[in-house]
Amino acid sequence: MSTPLILITNDDGYNAKGITSLVNAVKDFGEILIVAPDKPQSGMGHAITVNDPIRCYETTQFKNIKAYCCTGTPVDCIKMGMFLLKDRKPDYILSGINHGSNVSTNVLYSGTMSAAVEGALEGVPSIGFSLTNYDPDANFSPSIKYIKAIFRTLIENNMKKGTCLNVNIPAVEENEIMGIKVCKQGRAFWDDTFDQRTDPFGNKYYWLTGSFGSKEKDENSDIYYLENNYITIVPTQFDMTCYESIKEINQWKLDEI
Numbered sequence: 001m002s003t004p005l006i007l008i009t010n011d012d013g014y015n016a017k018g019i020t021s022l023v024n025a026v027k028d029f030g031e032i033l034i035v036a037p038d039k040p041q042s043g044m045g046h047a048i049t050v051n052d053p054i055r056c057y058e059t060t061q062f063k064n065i066k067a068y069c070c071t072g073t074p075v076d077c078i079k080m081g082m083f084l085l086k087d088r089k090p091d092y093i094l095s096g097i098n099h100g101s102n103v104s105t106n107v108l109y110s111g112t113m114s115a116a117v118e119g120a121l122e123g124v125p126s127i128g129f130s131l132t133n134y135d136p137d138a139n140f141s142p143s144i145k146y147i148k149a150i151f152r153t154l155i156e157n158n159m160k161k162g163t164c165l166n167v168n169i170p171a172v173e174e175n176e177i178m179g180i181k182v183c184k185q186g187r188a189f190w191d192d193t194f195d196q197r198t199d200p201f202g203n204k205y206y207w208l209t210g211s212f213g214s215k216e217k218d219e220n221s222d223i224y225y226l227e228n229n230y231i232t233i234v235p236t237q238f239d240m241t242c243y244e245s246i247k248e249i250n251q252w253k254l255d256e257i
Helices: 018-030 074-084 102-108 111-121 141-158 223-228 244-251
Strands: 006-007 033-036 056-058 066-070 092-098 126-131 163-169 179-182 188-198 205-213 230-237
Touching: 006 018, 006 074, 018 033, 018 092, 018 141, 056 163, 066 074, 074 111, 092 111, 092 141, 102 111, 102 179, 111 126, 111 163, 111 230, 126 141, 141 163, 163 223, 223 230
Parallel strands: 006 033, 006 092, 033 066, 092 126, 126 163, 179 230
Antiparallel strands: 056 066, 163 230, 188 205
């Protein structure tokens, strides 16, 4: 059996502590190629770069592991990784560890999870990992044991094509982690607002702010379990069809228009 090839990226930048922690967690499982953004790309969602050139530079940030920093988005990084590999496809794609959680509808905005979804689009088993701590110097040590276990279990089992895993880890000590729960995506939204400011020249500009809050108390959601110190795993897919609505909309008699 050949050595598995693991493509790794993130959205916090190639020099973030989270991606180094992820690489250290999985480096014994196979050959690693890293293609990560050259700067933070949080909130980029599934954006790709089409109006500017993409530059990709080899970096020694990870010592003896082949690694590149890329001027594009996290999804660009996955596409670039696939390009650099030429005819060889990665066996697994991993993204993270993100500084900050990616629960609920945050998956729509998350560069971390969009990279994992891009892996699913390519038919590659993929996982996005996030820690509920936004601190650049966050402690990822308690996560390592569980990341290894989850990734090992993925290797040992098959996952439905077109699906990736959204894994969120509470920022607590290892002995405070209650376990792992496979669950559904919770229902929560950003309460957006814009902070209006003025630059030194008297020109107005705006800074997007707001708070993220749950709209329900579903005890089988990632929000609930994460708040109770469980690691959450949400199987995530790129097919956004609302199948329940197809029959309903067909009743609109659109064929009579």
